[in-house]
Amino acid sequence: MMSREHLVNAIVIALLVLVPLLALVLDEPYLITLATRVSILAMAGVGLNLALGYGGLVSLGHAAFFGVGGYVTGILASHALNYEPIMQTPWMIQGSTEMPVIWICAALVCGVLALLIGALSLRTTGVYFIMITLAFAQMLYYFSISWPTYGGEDGLSVYLRNTFPGLNTMNGIHFFAISFAWLLAALWLSSALVQSRFGLALQAARQNPVRVAAVGIAPYKVQLTAFVISGVITGVAGALYTDLNRFVSPSVLSWHTSGEIMVFVILGGVARLVGPLVGAAVFIILEQSLGGISENWQFWLGALLIVVVLHARGGVMGFLAPENGHA
Amino acid sequence: MPDPVLAVRHLCKRFDAVIACEDVTLELMPGEIHALIGPNGAGKSTLIRQIAGNVRQDQGQILLAGRDISRLSVDARARAGLAQSFQISTVIPNFSVLQNVMLAVQGKSGHSFRFFRKAIKQRELVERARSYLAQLGLTEREKTNAAALSHGERRKLELCMALALEPQAFLLDEPMAGVGSAGSTAMTTLLSALKTQAPILLVEHDMDAVFTLADRLSVLVYGRIIASGSVNEIRRNAAVREAYMGSDDLPASVQRRS
Structure with a gap:
């Protein structure tokens, strides 16, 4: 038996595949780009949901990871495209335009960064945790603006998308496939983690850390x-985002980005597997439809967010597939 | 004489001007229930919390089975073999009863960093949790959300989680609080069963229960142990009666039975 939630999840994911395929048939490349954007932003949200939704760690600094992932891509690619090594002493380190290499680098750099930020931030809770994560991200934002080597305020362009063996990444549908595969991988990982022993401990720690410590x-x-x-x-989502836009600028590190990723999670449904995907999709749909009518479309997004927070805590997912209780 | 399971030596704790614990020394012997009584604000909970590690002592030592645990964190002490229940019921509210006990079994096993297999499909975790639920008669409630349990059931669940740690010693802070008279009779039976697993350091206000259960009593007043001994010795002790005179929670049974 498929539960209602599984069914909704399957439909949402199927829609995300159908839209670009349809766009391919109808020759609407812009829609493919939009679906790719949704996939990448949703993946960023899936990452945040693990901390915020399941772990109760309200980070307002996830732009730090999204942006640093983005800059890792930009920096590696620009060095490779300009045939300049990143450093020569003590080791020779070259840039790269190979996506797998870039992803591994982005994952490692962001992992170490998250370890540092997390190790300090987790000494606090509540509003202080929100503020300290925000502060770390803002530090990186101002650093990126004032560091001229990689474009400073103007950002960094990557003339060609990085490559992936066997695919033409400049082809919209191919790049969509890569982004979508990453989203699926992130969703799978998130689902597995949440149901594992680790997930049990994480969700318990959100609700009652004292009790968790008391059981060892x-x-x-x-x-x-x-x-x-x-x-x-x-x-890693940030790394993909640079490739999508072939451009990275300090704005990916700004607190607006942290806020938007958080909006995806809250709008879609906190601690719901595909919540961030639904949230990112709604966000992009609103941006595209209302954005054409009014410059101030975010006013209406704000209104929607107020309604969700006040009256529908479960977000869109809470509406589509009400939770059945546990955890 | 056998070695004590738990030994507290010269423990001191001050909160600014308030002395919560002054040179407290006590022992918990194998197979016994050692009850800690005293008026409100005497420092009973603070003592339990220092032993469990929630509050760090200023001075003194805590030994569990001869090992100094006084500098360990709460979770390390739990792994070393201390199981505590709190004065105010502390469970994971949005977990089912089964998940709560699974968490304790998992804590005991020490393997919380396993990321891919579903916890609910791990038989060693689920079956052991179920066996503890059966011991406390909570089997039928296994799917219930902990938040939806009655107060008495939540108390039982807490004891069940403590039991699942297979500890060397239990630290129980007022397990009878708020369970009512029928509940406290049931709890008395439960605690005497629990005692066969590991000795219990018991803080309790219900004097009937204390006098029924305790093998030994220590009386804490203003952070000091003023008397320690068998139930009969404590009843006869003049200092104890003095300490309770005029106190708000004057336990009638101390007087009635003396």
């Missing part, structure tokens, strides 16, 4: 691990 599990270690995994997922 250190909440700090569990939450820090979740924060690192969360940062890595969001970071």
